[in-house]
Amino acid sequence: MNSSMEKRQASDTSEFQENLEILRRMDFFSALSLQALKVFAYLFTRKIFKPGDYLFHQDDNDGNAFYILSGTAEVVRKDESGEFSLDKYGEGEFLGGLALLGDMRRLFSLKALTDMTCLVMSREKFTKAIEQFPDLMPRVLETMVDRIRSWEERLFIDKDKLCDTCKKKVGVSLI
């Protein structure tokens, strides 16, 4: 898009442009060229969740990634002993990038605590789109690897708080 075109925008900004702004600031998509970003910004759709709605269910292979525009969601895991909540996510957080890359059954559910608006991308859309920009895949993978590494690195900042069993189970970055 050249600058003369930008001036001729309609007075009300479009969702597409808002999406584009958000994506430009996101880690996961930082490696993408502007043209690719536009396609992704176009493919992200907004969905609304009410309190109690699930963004995804444990054991499902929904393949969606979420960017939270507003509201809060809670991570919940269910097993033989019942349901327990783990963590909360809120505005500005991006969840599920890994689910875009390949089959993954959810290890827990994500449940809306308040009214939520999310940008949602499905694995099908992501795969079809990334096929159009084959040189991007390595960079997306790089970003992903880096995120996993820094995730585990952060774990060691408070290493004293780690429980003993937890210490024995570290090593996501060794996968």
Add this chain to the structure above:
Amino acid sequence: MRKTATPVVKRSLPSWILSSNLKLQALLLLVILVTVFARVLPLEMQKRIVNEAIRFGEIQMLFLYCGYYLAAVVVATGLKYLISALQNLIGERALADMRKALYHHILTLPLNFFRKTQPGLVVASLVTELASAGNFVGMAIGVPVASILTLFAFAGYLIWLNPLLALISLSIYPMVLILLPRLQHQANKANKRRVDTTRTLSGKIGEAISGIHEIHGNGSYRIENRRYDKMIDKLYKIRIIWNLYKFSVKSVNNFFNNLSPFLVFIVGGYLAIKGRLDLGALVAFISAQEKVYDPWKELVEFYQVYQDASVRYRRTMEYFDELPEHALEPDDREPYELEGSIEVKDLSFLAEGGIQLLDGINLSLKPGQQLALVGFSGSGKSTLAQCVGQLYKYTGGHVLLGGEEVADLSKKDMINNIGFVSQTPFTFEGTIKDNILYSCASRLDSDEIGESDAMPSLDDMIEALQQTGIFVDVLRFGLNTILVYDEHQDLASKIVRVRDHFKREFGEELGDYVEFFAEDNYLYHSNIAANLTFGSPNLESFTLQNLAVNDYFLRFLDKADLTRPLLTLGAELCRQTVDILGNLPPEKVFFEQSPIRAEELDEYKMLATRLAKTKLHHLSPDDRTGLLRLALRFIPGIHKMVGMPSILEELILEGRALFKENISRDDPGAVTFYQASEYIYSQTILDNIFFGKTKTVNPQAEEKIDQSIIQVLIEEDLLETIVEIGMEFQVGSKGDRLSGGQRQKLAIARVFLKAPRVLIMDEATSALDNKSQARIQSLLDTRWKGQSTLIAVVHRLDIIKSYDKIAVMKAGRIGEMGTYDDLIAKEGMLYELIYGKKTSI
């Protein structure tokens, strides 16, 4: 296939002549005999015209002979056409028979055959390579007989005219007969190589097309291009050589044929000068001799067609010359109705290359027992299931189904007793209904007893849809159907009733998810055209596609001050959409949120280029129509690349009132306004029930909507009707309009409807969501347990607890087998699969 019939791949090319329509062939022969006579007659007339009529000045006779001449020519032409027509008929029929027989044969070939055969190759064989063989069969009797007879007739006539001249001019043919086959032999060799190379080439193309995702993913265009180009270059060389030999056959033939008048001129001229030959006879001789060339040429061409056809035919048939591993039907008995017991004894399966995929497998299942096969990928669990299902022919040991050896059973025995669901089931083009009835139809079709009553009823089908959890999807397909006024008036009026009912019961609860048609509100989930007309068109000229060229509507836009703002909006939509989608392929994911359809993209791309250079009011009328069309389609709730200018919204609402006023006055029948009491034929059933449009919602909201719709439809007794409409949904080629999960569910529904005694499921639920998987598993646990023997290859280990037996496979062997509790207590392989190695913690 009857046992006595030779398999098609063993048949010789000439055998097709015998099996072609012999009555037609006889008729052809008769016509040819008449033609030969009609061809010789003009020659005699020619001689008589010169020698008798002209020489003696007999005008009467000249007319008479010329009359005969003309008649003979007309008859010969007509007959020639008749001959071609007959040949064509015989040839095409033979070709059709060959194509059918070969296709029927190919479908029965073992699965292994298809592992090494690309679809493209089968296509090429059936479509192109056999064509020349059909051509040959059409010519096979007519052409040689006609040519040889004509040849002899002319030769006899020549000898009768002048034996010496005749012998001299005919002396060239023996020489041609020696030379031609040698050249043809070379051409044949090149032709064989051509067929083989074409075959590899079509295989290569097939591979590239089916692997296109991988090629895009890796950006390996260059590699693939190089491989393809190399093959094309090879083919290019072979074809040149082949054609050169073919031409050389023609050239040699031509040369000798042109040589023979030369001999006649020298000898005949000498004789005429010496007065030993009259001029009329020489003229007749020269024309007759020229005519010898035609049948000869036809004969040589026929020879070439025969050679080409037999090379291609043999090469094609040789390729498919494999036998089906199992007979299609039993020869001497009715198909078995077997008991569902399964006994596997010391089973082994050796794949090509000596790889032992299964080794020493022993297991036994009583009728109705259920076995889960688990293990790492590559452990042979799928292979075992496929061996039991007769999809692979095991190489050692025994599989007994109801006491009968599976290897000796016919396919018919198997399909009568077994239902197989593969991991990636195939969905065929057609409707949902076609696809779920596929197994049943196939089972009944070959039954000679008229058992059409045995086809599942609508209730059975609906039950199967519910059991597999695709019911709601099918209901959705039904709800998304647009009814046709002429066919469905009855149903339409019922749906208006449903609309009231729905509004009463759920209007408030679901209000957030639906945008109701309300005359005072802007509809963000409807397009601008619908917002302006607020109705559905009854006239062709008022449909969405035609509004932009409807003069009445255009004048209205002007009056409502909407033309300019709509054009601006259209331009903005065009620019933005082209900017985002300009270089993307025409796939559904990319275009479902775009006002420009995939097939229009190129057109709008060019328009966008013109827009960048031209002011809006300088655009051509066509371009303005294009932009207006885009603007009228704009749905702010879906097309997010452009925001809806708020000023335009107000203009449109004012326009809506103006339009209603005008059209009610000028052409009241053109549009039916949205009214709560009328069915809207331009909208889907669902939108009619809502009297509005659903907003983009999350899956849970969709579920709530589905449930309430189902409840209302049940209460109004319309659920089955809508599902029945949904079952007419076209699934697209290979089922590409369905999701992977939907395809799997259809495949399972297909087998559940057939209710076989033995059920084999090869990771049949792998693409399903958790709920559907659980539902199907619990159905297997309750409804099918004790009814059908089940062998299930299972990937997920949390659903195997209820199986009677679990076999854990490793490297082609059963490592351990028993009930879930026993195996877990043993802390052996199953334990390790589920909880990981004990030592690693």
